[in-house]
Amino acid sequence: MSLLISRRDLDFQLYEWLDVESLTSRDRFGAHSRETFDGLLDLSEQLATEYFAPHNRAGDVSEPTFDGERVTLIPEVGEAIQAFAAADLLAAPLPEDQGGFGLPGTVYSACMMLFGAANAATAGYQMLTLGNARLLLAHASPEQVERFVPPMLAGRFTGTMALSEPHAGSNLADITTRAEPQPDGTYRIFGQKMWISGGDHEMTENIVHLVLAKIPGGPPGTKGISLFIVPKYLVSDDGSLGERNDVVLAGINHKMGFRGTVNTAPSFGSGAFSPGGEKGAVGYLVGEPHRGLAYMFHMMNEARISVGMGATALGYTGYLKSLEYAKDRLQGRGIGEPPESPQVPIISHADVRRMLLAQKAYVEGALALGLYAGRLVDELDSADGEDPDDLQLLLDVLTPIAKSWPSQWCLVANDLAIQVLGGAGYTRDFDLEQHYRDNRLNPIHEGSHGIQALDLLGRKILGTQGRGLMRLLAEMNTTAERAEAAGGEAAELGAQLRASATRLAEVTAAVGTLPDVTPMLANASAYLDAAGHLVIAWLWLEQYLAAVGKEGAFYDGKRQATRYFFRWELPKIQPALDVLASGDDTTLAMQEDWF
Amino acid sequence: MKIAVCVKQVPDTWAEKKLTDADRTLDRESADGVMNELDEYAVEEALLLTEASGGEVVAVSMGPDKAEETVRKALQMGADSGIHIVDDSLHGSDAIATSLVLSKVLADKGFDLIIFGSESTDARMSVVPAMVAERLGVPQMTFANKVEVAGETLKIQRQTEYGYDEVESSTPAVVSVVEKINEPRYPSFKGIMAAKKKPIETVTVADAGVDAGQVGLAAAWSQVDQFSERPPKAAGVKIEDDGSGGVKIAEYLSEQKFI
Numbered sequence: 127m128s129l130l131i132s133r134r135d136l137d138f139q140l141y142e143w144l145d146v147e148s149l150t151s152r153d154r155f156g157a158h159s160r161e162t163f164d165g166l167l168d169l170s171e172q173l174a175t176e177y178f179a180p181h182n183r184a185g186d187v188s189e190p191t192f193d194g195e196r197v198t199l200i201p202e203v204g205e206a207i208q209a210f211a212a213a214d215l216l217a218a219p220l221p222e223d224q225g226g227f228g229l230p231g232t233v234y235s236a237c238m239m240l241f242g243a244a245n246a247a248t249a250g251y252q253m254l255t256l257g258n259a260r261l262l263l264a265h266a267s268p269e270q271v272e273r274f275v276p277p278m279l280a281g282r283f284t285g286t287m288a289l290s291e292p293h294a295g296s297n298l299a300d301i302t303t304r305a306e307p308q309p310d311g312t313y314r315i316f317g318q319k320m321w322i323s324g325g326d327h328e329m330t331e332n333i334v335h336l337v338l339a340k341i342p343g344g345p346p347g348t349k350g351i352s353l354f355i356v357p358k359y360l361v362s363d364d365g366s367l368g369e370r371n372d373v374v375l376a377g378i379n380h381k382m383g384f385r386g387t388v389n390t391a392p393s394f395g396s397g398a399f400s401p402g403g404e405k406g407a408v409g410y411l412v413g414e415p416h417r418g419l420a421y422m423f424h425m426m427n428e429a430r431i432s433v434g435m436g437a438t439a440l441g442y443t444g445y446l447k448s449l450e451y452a453k454d455r456l457q458g459r460g461i462g463e464p465p466e467s468p469q470v471p472i473i474s475h476a477d478v479r480r481m482l483l484a485q486k487a488y489v490e491g492a493l494a495l496g497l498y499a500g501r502l503v504d505e506l507d508s509a510d511g512e513d514p515d516d517l518q519l520l521l522d523v524l525t526p527i528a529k530s531w532p533s534q535w536c537l538v539a540n541d542l543a544i545q546v547l548g549g550a551g552y553t554r555d556f557d558l559e560q561h562y563r564d565n566r567l568n569p570i571h572e573g574s575h576g577i578q579a580l581d582l583l584g585r586k587i588l589g590t591q592g593r594g595l596m597r598l599l600a601e602m603n604t605t606a607e608r609a610e611a612a613g614g615e616a617a618e619l620g621a622q623l624r625a626s627a628t629r630l631a632e633v634t635a636a637v638g639t640l641p642d643v644t645p646m647l648a649n650a651s652a653y654l655d656a657a658g659h660l661v662i663a664w665l666w667l668e669q670y671l672a673a674v675g676k677e678g679a680f681y682d683g684k685r686q687a688t689r690y691f692f693r694w695e696l697p698k699i700q701p702a703l704d705v706l707a708s709g710d711d712t713t714l715a716m717q718e719d720w721f
Numbered sequence: 722m723k724i725a726v727c728v729k730q731v732p733d734t735w736a737e738k739k740l741t742d743a744d745r746t747l748d749r750e751s752a753d754g755v756m757n758e759l760d761e762y763a764v765e766e767a768l769l770l771t772e773a774s775g776g777e778v779v780a781v782s783m784g785p786d787k788a789e790e791t792v793r794k795a796l797q798m799g800a801d802s803g804i805h806i807v808d809d810s811l812h813g814s815d816a817i818a819t820s821l822v823l824s825k826v827l828a829d830k831g832f833d834l835i836i837f838g839s840e841s842t843d844a845r846m847s848v849v850p851a852m853v854a855e856r857l858g859v860p861q862m863t864f865a866n867k868v869e870v871a872g873e874t875l876k877i878q879r880q881t882e883y884g885y886d887e888v889e890s891s892t893p894a895v896v897s898v899v900e901k902i903n904e905p906r907y908p909s910f911k912g913i914m915a916a917k918k919k920p921i922e923t924v925t926v927a928d929a930g931v932d933a934g935q936v937g938l939a940a941a942w943s944q945v946d947q948f949s950e951r952p953p954k955a956a957g958v959k960i961e962d963d964g965s966g967g968v969k970i971a972e973y974l975s976e977q978k979f980i
Binding site (some may be wrong): 133157161165168173215217218 | 793797907909911914917
């Protein structure tokens with residue numbers, strides 16, 4: 127059995143629960159069937175196993191180096207990038223009229239999880255490149271698309287997203303990189319960026335940076351930010367590579383995890399090169415001036431779901447590896463067993479089972495959330511502009527949860543996986559410590575946990591006058607009704623879900639009627655914690671219902687994990703909601719000089 | 722050139738294989754089915770030959786309904802069409818019956834070259850290619866690590882313990898290949914999409930002109946009488962190196978008949 131992601135679980139969630147095959151009745155996905163879905167899942171598992179997993183440790187131990195001019199990576203990363211592209215995996219999710227194969231995003235994200243579980247750092251290059259290509263396809267001119275996108279899909283170019291600067295990360299309004307207009311319609315870019323993944327390497331012919339910069343004279347703050355294509359090498363009209371652009375590194379960052387993804391501080395227009403004999407890095411404006419942040423956020427919403435899926439992948443593979451260890455490792459005996467009796471596998475011990483069951487509940491619950499969100503994206507993408515069911519509202523409210531909940535709880539799963547192995551888990555002889563370090567990035571990047579909490583409570587809940595929450599609760603209510611109709615234990619679980627959802631609605635309403643909600647935003651992370659756990663409980667009940675009437679160990683496991691989540695985890699939302707309901711201002715009232 | 726490449730669905734190489742209690746045949750539900758690894762090399766070689774000289778590749782598999790997945794995998798890699806021999810009476814067939822059915826179907830369709838992997842990872846007998854060649858009355862060009870076809874002349878390098886033999890024959894012929902012959906390609910997503918539209922012909926035992934009494938478990942020349950679960954993993958033997966560690970390890974390996 128693969129120790130990346132359980133294929134049985136992927137099949138259950140994709141086909142038995144989410145019924146992704148029904149998407150093939152829509153025009154956009156009409157070229158597909160179960161056969162092509164399974165074919166790509168098989169291919170992904172094979173490539174992930176043979177091209178990505180084998181150098182996961184090597185990429186961590188031999189992290190990228192920078193000699194002042196060049197970044198050097200282990201060669202296996204480049205081979206993996208080429209194998210990925212040769213299998214058409216970059217083009218797979220794009221619509222057919224954009225050079226792709228029209229694969230539903232739900233299935234694609236399941237495939238990408240296999241790569242994320244095998245080698246999160248190397249998979250990072252593909253995810254960045256695909257995000258870059260998608261943004262260009264959505265907002266760039268046909269000429270720009272023709273010049274830069276096909277080479278990316280073919281694995282000849284990789285892409286980056288250059289947003290942050292040394293003094294402006296979460297707050298992009300303060301970026302200072304500037305773009306000077308030129309008579310020929312191009313721009314010259316000057317500035318320093320920071321935390322740019324994949325910012326330089328020699329694994330591909332070229333690197334396409336998407337850079338946020340301000341055109342002098344534009345509006346202040348985020349409204350004056352524009353988006354530019356800045357290639358490492360200029361690309362001629364015939365597609366051949368030309369002069370070196372003035373993009374060089376000031377240095378690279380040395381990270382706790384994700385070490386194989388080189389993280390850089392690129393300088394634009396520092397004078398290292400003078401393309402065309404002029405100062406500055408040549409940049410091409412994407413779309414209209416001053417709309418760069420809007421373009422970037424179009425991509426960022428899907429990127430946030432992808433981060434959650436990446437966190438899930440690392441949690442999932444850690445769970446499977448600790449499970450295998452627990453079945454194999456002999457230690458101790460059952461209570462009352464004589465000392466001369468044989469030792470038992472540690473999975474026999476109740477506390478080890480608890481840790482495994484908690485991991486199962488977290489990672490399979492997180493997988494359900496990511497795939498459910500992907501299914502919503504697919505429905506919206508194939509709906510021809512109509513949205514009678516307010517699915518966009520539902521997706522919007524779920525997006526910060528889909529990013530943050532897996533980032534938080536699949537990291538806890540990795541922590542538990544290490545604990546299952548005990549001292550062995552703390553050594554570098556096993557993969558788990560690396561999974562934990564790699565996964566620790568996910569609550570930080572693409573909007574930190576705290577920013578997601580503000581987005582959820584401030585923008586998606588209060589900002590929609592509660593419509594987003596009502597849409598979500600309506601979906602939970604439908605599930606509860608189905609559970610109650612099923613009777614027995616399902617009905618009990620449905621009633622518990624309904625009660626918890628009602629409590630969240632009541633507390634949210636109370637917060638929403640406050641004359642000043644600012645103090646409540648200080649408690650936004652408690653709100654995210656409660657809403658996140660409620661959403662996962664809902665999706666566990668959905669899985670429980672998908673398993674009704676089905677027998678066997680797999681379905682028994684689904685039922686038991688649902689019970690665990692409802693008995694051990696769902697009750698945790700009450701203390702968080704109590705804090706919110708009480709209008710608690712403890713953290714807000716804390717003074718700087720009291721620390 | 723018309724090439725048949727015979728592909729077999731086997732339990733996942735790394736899965737723990739089980740037999741059924743009922744008739745002590747392979748429990749196909751206990752492990753995922755995959756294309757036999759050496760058959761991937763056979764498909765690759767067939768594709769390389771037709772890419773160089775033209776022709777068509779037909780993937781042939783005998784097995785239960787699920788074995789169609791393996792034919793489809795060959796189509797995804799680039800084979801042009803498939804034949805799936807499926808019939809309840811085939812359950813439990815041995816190598817002799819397998820070679821009988823395959824040879825009948827292959828003779829009926831007519832091929833210039835029939836390529837096999839040199840063995841399957843489940844049975845590991847390496848006899849089916851030779852049996853098929855014998856039944857068809859054509860040269861058996863087995864254990865090839867290199868294949869060249871010029872007109873109606875076939876040349877192979879036959880892998881041996883000491884190197885290789887150069888063997889030449891006319892076509893049609895049966896070839897079996899070893900893993901040194903090439904590096905099998907992965908299907909691309911484009912190939913996966915294209916495979917959907919490629920035809921797979923289903924053939925029964927009756928279609929093949931074989932009497933059902935000649936195949937299946939009852940007709941098999943060898944059967945499993947009994948089996949037992951692999952014993953649980955025991956604690957290993959630790960040898961302290963007091964200067965004689967190497968000798969002790971050698972003695973241990975000798976006792977276990979590893980050396």
